[in-house]
Amino acid sequence: MLKLLKEIFRTGEATVKYPFAPLEVSKDFRGKPEHEAEKCIACAACTIACPPNAIQMETDIEAGTRTWSINYGRCVFCGRCEESCPTGAIYLTPDFELAVGSKADLMRRAVFTLAQCEVCGKPFAPAKEIAYAGALLAQASEAEELTDRQRTLLATCPECKRRADLQKLADMAIARQMETRK
Numbered sequence: 001m002l003k004l005l006k007e008i009f010r011t012g013e014a015t016v017k018y019p020f021a022p023l024e025v026s027k028d029f030r031g032k033p034e035h036e037a038e039k040c041i042a043c044a045a046c047t048i049a050c051p052p053n054a055i056q057m058e059t060d061i062e063a064g065t066r067t068w069s070i071n072y073g074r075c076v077f078c079g080r081c082e083e084s085c086p087t088g089a090i091y092l093t094p095d096f097e098l099a100v101g102s103k104a105d106l107m108r109r110a111v112f113t114l115a116q117c118e119v120c121g122k123p124f125a126p127a128k129e130i131a132y133a134g135a136l137l138a139q140a141s142e143a144e145e146l147t148d149r150q151r152t153l154l155a156t157c158p159e160c161k162r163r164a165d166l167q168k169l170a171d172m173a174i175a176r177q178m179e180t181r182k
């Protein structure tokens with residue numbers, strides 16, 4: 001008996017008190033991804049990186065919004081969203097208690113406003129993403145402010161940019177023809 005008691009004291013507690021006490025997880029534990037909408041620029045990198053499509057984006061041109069959403073029911077806790085996020089807006093946490101009473105409670109959403117194209121007025125990209133790209137551009141060119149051309153390019157939708165490029169090419173071709181006729 002004494003031998004057994006000695007063995008018990010030597011071994012210590014073999015079980016944990018969870019769920020009556022919090023359970024400590026290892027520092028690299030992959031738990032619930034947390035999303036901070038304030039840091040998010042709605043760039044969609046995480047939606048492309050997410051293998052089971054747990055993260056999605058929907059654009060509503062009429063409302064001028066883009067909705068980011070995550071379905072925790074589909075998440076496989078791989079951490080690719082965290083790796084791909086340029087602003088640190090999504091990251092894995094130690095939280096593993098994800099049980100809910102209804103499927104709808106597994107969803108989280110954030111709505112972002114789309115910026116309107118300076119030329120045609122159509123909403124085309126998240127305003128926060130454009131502001132972020134502008135800040136990166138200014139940083140790269142070490143300028144205090146963006147040039148008018150850079151600002152216009154950022155605020156123009158791809159369709160209008162394409163149209164402007166085609167117009168420029170057509171003007172150049174006409175100018176070249178006139179040169180050869182002289």
Ligand code: SF4
Pocket residue numbers: 033049050051052053054055070074075076077078079080081082
């Ligand atoms: S952890 Fe993996 S599966 Fe879960 S949301 Fe992020 S990328 Fe998708």
Ligand code: SF4
Pocket residue numbers: 035039040041042043044045046047068084085086087088089090
């Ligand atoms: S990658 Fe980051 S910034 Fe881009 S949409 Fe996902 S959470 Fe937002």
